[in-house]
Amino acid sequence: MKLTDAKAQFISSWGAFGTHWGINRTMAQIHALLLISPDPITQDDIMEQLSISRGNVNMNTRDLIDWGLVERVLIPGERKEFFTAEKDIWKVATQIIKERKKRELDPMLKLLSQLEQIEGDKKDKDVKQFVDTIAGIRKFGGQADKVLDVMIKADENWFLGSLLKFFK
Amino acid sequence: MKLTDAKAQFISSWGAFGTHWGINRTMAQIHALLLISPDPITQDDIMEQLSISRGNVNMNTRDLIDWGLVERVLIPGERKEFFTAEKDIWKVATQIIKERKKRELDPMLKLLSQLEQIEGDKKDKDVKQFVDTIAGIRKFGGQADKVLDVMIKADENWFLGSLLKFFK
DNA sequence: ATATATTTTCAATAAATTTTGAAAATTCAA
DNA sequence: TTGAATTTTCAAAATTTATTGAAAATATAT
Known part of the structure; x- marks a missing residue:
């Protein structure tokens, strides 16, 4: 070719x-x-x-x-x-993650924490499933948020930086 | 609300x-x-x-x-x-990762390995940048592929499974 | 078997998104 | 300043994508 x-x-x-x-x-x-x-x-x-x-x-x-x-x-x-x-693919990926986190994940987490504080009887099946689902997504999203922060900051941290050298 | x-x-x-x-x-x-x-x-x-x-x-x-x-x-x-x-958000995320990897990442990596084998003089600036870019993306993508495989299989591995309990 | 309920398909239509291109705005040299 | 080069904007047009709804196919009960 x-x-x-x-x-x-x-x-x-x-x-x-x-x-x-x-x-x-x-x-x-x-x-x-x-x-x-x-x-x-x-x-x-x-x-x-x-x-x-x-x-x-x-x-x-x-x-x-x-x-x-x-x-x-x-x-x-x-x-x-x-x-x-920017030609360094690691930097490109980091930058994309940083932006998408800011534009998408962060606002979604903010919304979810609002939705979790719903009024209603927790004994009600519908209320319970709604709260459980929102809480589950929020918890997962919160962890993802932390993991991504670590990735984004990895280059600034000598230990993580050297760990990541294996991936680069 | x-x-x-x-x-x-x-x-x-x-x-x-x-x-x-x-x-x-x-x-x-x-x-x-x-x-x-x-x-x-x-x-x-x-x-x-x-x-x-x-x-x-x-x-x-x-x-x-x-x-x-x-x-x-x-x-x-x-x-x-x-x-x-499926209500378990971890399973939902795992399933989405698995599917997107199959549908998007794997075909892209396959294409990149084809494109890397280009004919042309490596001394040529354009050829060099092309090959370097493709190689960089492929390497990064390959690592991402491995990381995602580990995530997908995490539930099947007791050690990783218990590690991940912290995130669940 | 026949009638009835339910699901699936897909051509036509609608909606959303992207692209164009020419006018307006900006930049810069003389 | 003036004028040419360049960039930006944005309404209209083109394209792409999503949705509808009615006909066809399928499944089920009697």
């Missing part, structure tokens, strides 16, 4: 993969393109390589920047803006 | 939450409804409680069954089919 084909296949698959993870297809494709580009590239490069409009590139690169996965690079002497992606 | 409101809010939020995880909104809502229902319920119950059509209920309950999160229950003397969801 040649580089051109392999690139195309990687970008396409990474895009499809992204949709399973709540990420928009184009955003994932732009990310894929940036991951395999050794040097920073411009909006026009992205438009051309992925055959998508300027507006689309603009919106999705902005989202990628919000996610902390991509950054703008200013190249001296160049008028245009350039974009580049 | 009263049970009725709390239920409605849980179902709605769980549905929205699901969309971030590659799961269809209605499927997640039906799952939520079943999680808080102490006894098995019918297609008609689901239709009524969520105000959705029969066909929609049918398709989504089937998907939930395919995911191994819901099962059909036959109640003696009843003509209709009943549905019930």
Whole structure:
């Protein structure tokens, strides 16, 4: 297989993969393109390589920047803006976990603790099942939250850091 | 807050939450409804409680069954089919991990190992970045694969099982 | 066997999401 | 400043995805 084909296949698959993870297809494709580009590239490069409009590139690169996965690079002497992606996959994963935790897990846990304080007779079958379910999810979510915090902070901790070297 | 409101809010939020995880909104809502229902319920119950059509209920309950999160229950003397969801959140999470690994991670890893064997000069900057990126993702994915396998099998292992009791 | 209840399928429709592209805003050099 | 290059915005269009509902298939009781 040649580089051109392999690139195309990687970008396409990474895009499809992204949709399973709540990420928009184009955003994932732009990310894929940036991951395999050794040097920073411009909006026009992205438009051309992925055959998508300027507006689309603009919106999705902005989202990628919000996610902390991509950054703008200013190249001296160049008028245009350039974009580049973090290449260390561990950092990419950590960043995604951090963001999703903040955007999804934390708000859900907050909601669950509200729902747990429901008025009603605990003897009632429906009330009991509701409270038990909410409590179960909240407990599990709370543990997941802690585990993820440890992962996110692992790089800052020498012991965990060295433990994780085995995985890197 | 009263049970009725709390239920409605849980179902709605769980549905929205699901969309971030590659799961269809209605499927997640039906799952939520079943999680808080102490006894098995019918297609008609689901239709009524969520105000959705029969066909929609049918398709989504089937998907939930395919995911191994819901099962059909036959109640003696009843003509209709009943549905019930696994209530142990740890088992639910394990089952989701198992399915997503099979559906998403495993195929991606297979593709990546193909893409790594690209023809081309490793001295070329583009080739090098491509190979490095693919190798990095594959290595990370491979480790994730192992970690998830351990989690999935944890319940079958007395040592890990007792370790995990702390999280349950 | 026949009638009746129940479930399943799937083409048509509706809803949600993504993409476009041109106008407006911004940036920067001279 | 002015004007060209570049980026951003956003309403309209295109596309994708989800939902409906009625017909077909299946299951069950008499």
